[in-house]
Amino acid sequence: MRTTLGICQKKARYQTEQEATAVALRADVPLRPYRCELCRKYHLTSRTKGMRVLKSSAS
Numbered sequence: 001m002r003t004t005l006g007i008c009q010k011k012a013r014y015q016t017e018q019e020a021t022a023v024a025l026r027a028d029v030p031l032r033p034y035r036c037e038l039c040r041k042y043h044l045t046s047r048t049k050g051m052r053v054l055k056s057s058a059s
């Protein structure tokens with residue numbers, strides 16, 4: 001996924017995928033964690049189209 005620097009700086013940043021996933025699961029809207037190429041940390045995106053649906057029992 002392409003991430004612009006502006007988006008990277010604006011978005012919440014998570015140190016681990018687990019942390020991002022935990023936040024995503026508590027959100028009211030479908031969110032998906034992804035690793036950012038710029039900061040090498042994790043952000044959440046609401047763009048789940050074409051992506052695997054996040055399940056609460058994510059392995």
Ligand SMILES: [Zn+2]
Pocket residue numbers: 003008009013036037038039040041043
């Ligand atoms: Zn980033």
